[in-house]
Structure formats: structure tokens, C-alpha cells
Amino acid sequence: MSKFTITIPASSANIGPGFDSFGLSLGLYLRLTVEEQDTWEVKQLSNLLPAFDSYENHFIYMIAEETANHFNKQLPACKLTIESSIPLARGLGSSASAVIAGIELANQLSHLDLSISEKLQLATAKEGHPDNVAASIIGGFVVTAYTENETIHYCKLDSLDMDMVTFIPNVELKTTASRNVLPEQYSRKQAAIASSISNLFIAALINKQYDLAGEMMEKDLFHEPYRSSIIPNYLAIKQKAKQFGAYGTVISGAGPTMIAFVPSGSGEQIVGKMQELFPSYLIQKLEVDNDGVQVSTNKEVAE
């Protein structure tokens, strides 16, 4: 009977103008230790994980079972020990990480031999948008293009020479609720302007013109204008972070967390100053995870 570990990073989606398209993988992790045995058993070691009554109703088990069935395979029983440092419903991709956990669990236990593209396709179908799942599967900053019923195209950017600071409030905001405030349609003029902002943001990032990237990051027209009123301290966090040197600060995913891109080496200092102003927040400099989902049979896994 084998024993292995699946580690999935958190993610921050949208990054301003890349609604449902940009994702950044961050160094908070959901980790499953899997031991094959004759019966199912699920043990959760972290208080950040949602309660469950039986293994059959556990979200990760359900995704794994569904994935194995999709390929007409049985899912062998195992003991799952689950730990997580990803807060729930904060805009850091906890649901995407759980979806990937289920898919990777089926991939390993039922020997599905899934490619990155297949995992991305399956995970997007579950999550409804590819941005978080792409970042958590692939790692780094990932740009996706998704047209329903078509293959998802993606591109991973080279490493960003910046620090990332997250501002996590002590309140939840479900992604579905935060998507409900968005308009169904945009005019051609709105779409053209919003796309041009997004295009220039990516071009500036690739050119390492981080001041320009920060400016464009904060000019999103696809989702931030509609969500700003449901995100606590939206303007205050943006303004203060800018004052302390951030390139740009945006809503992380659907919120309520916000994320700032700041000059390399200044992350800790900005955390200190912002924490004084927003004492109820968990403010952290987070590493970018460049590896995405990892399966390991030894003890060398990310902290």
C-alpha cells in the first residue's frame, strides 16, 4: 500500500484587469497525505478547513470520485489526512485548491495519467473559471484564455521581480455572492477600454515596467468598480499601500482579501506599516509559488 503527499498552492485571481483570466500562485498550501488502505477515512488537522459529516460528503472525495468515474475507473479506498493554510472564502482560491486536490487524488489513485491540459480542463469545468485553477496547477503568474467548450489556452509568465503583500480581513465573502454584483453585459466601448488596460498591464509586466503595470492594475473596468463597495477598506488599503511604495493594489480574486505588488525587498517594511493601520487584518508578504501542484512520496514538501 503506497503513501504519498499532494500539495496545492493558493492563488490570487484577476490581478486587476485580468478578470477570469490572470492567476498568481501563492505560498499558502492545501496538503493531503494519502495512505492506501481497505476503507475510506478522512482526517482534518487544520481549523481552516470546512466541517464535514462523512467522507462521502467531503468535497475533495466527491471531486475525486467524479473524476475517476468520468474515466470509467474505480477510486481505491485510502486514508486522507488534510492540512491547510489557505483561508476559506477570502479570495485566495481555496475552492480551486480543493478541486485540484480531488482531481490529483483520482489521478494518482486511479492511475489516470492526466496531462496539465486535462487537469486544467477538468478543474475549470468544476470551478467555472480557469484563473485560480491554472495558477494552482501550473504555478507562477498564468494567463488563460477560455471559450466555453473549447480547449483552454494558457501561458506562464517569467518570474516577477516584485514582492506580494496580501491584506486578509477577518470576514468571508463567497465567490458566488461576489460574482452576483457584476453586470451581465458590457458595451463595445467599455470592453475595448477594459481590454486595452489589461493588454497594457501584461505588456508592462513582461517589460518589467512595474510603475506602469501598477497603474494599469488599478484601472480595471471589468469587476473592481462593481465590487469595491463590498470589499472592506477598499480605497483606504489602495491609497495607503501606494503611499508606502506599492506599485498597485487590487482585489484578490472575488475578495475580500486585497493584494499589493510592491518593489522587491520592500514587502516586509510595507507589511509593518500597513499592519499598524489595519490591526484587524492578517497582512503578510507571500512568496510566489512557481511549481504548482506537487505529488511527493518523500518528506521534501513545501512548508
Ligand SMILES: Nc1ncnc2c1ncn2[C@@H]1O[C@H](COP(=O)(O)OP(=O)(O)O)[C@@H](O)[C@H]1O
Ligand atoms: N479544503 C477544502 N475542502 C473542502 N471544501 C473546501 C475546501 N476549500 C474550500 N472549500 C469550499 O469552497 C468554499 C469557498 O469557496 P469560494 O467561495 O469560491 O472562496 P475562495 O475559493 O475564494 O476561498 C468553502 O466555503 C468550502 O465550501
Ligand SMILES: N[C@@H](CCOP(=O)(O)O)C(=O)O
Ligand atoms: N475570476 C474569479 C476569481 C474568484 O477567485 P476566488 O479566489 O475568490 O474564488 C472572480 O473574480 O469571480
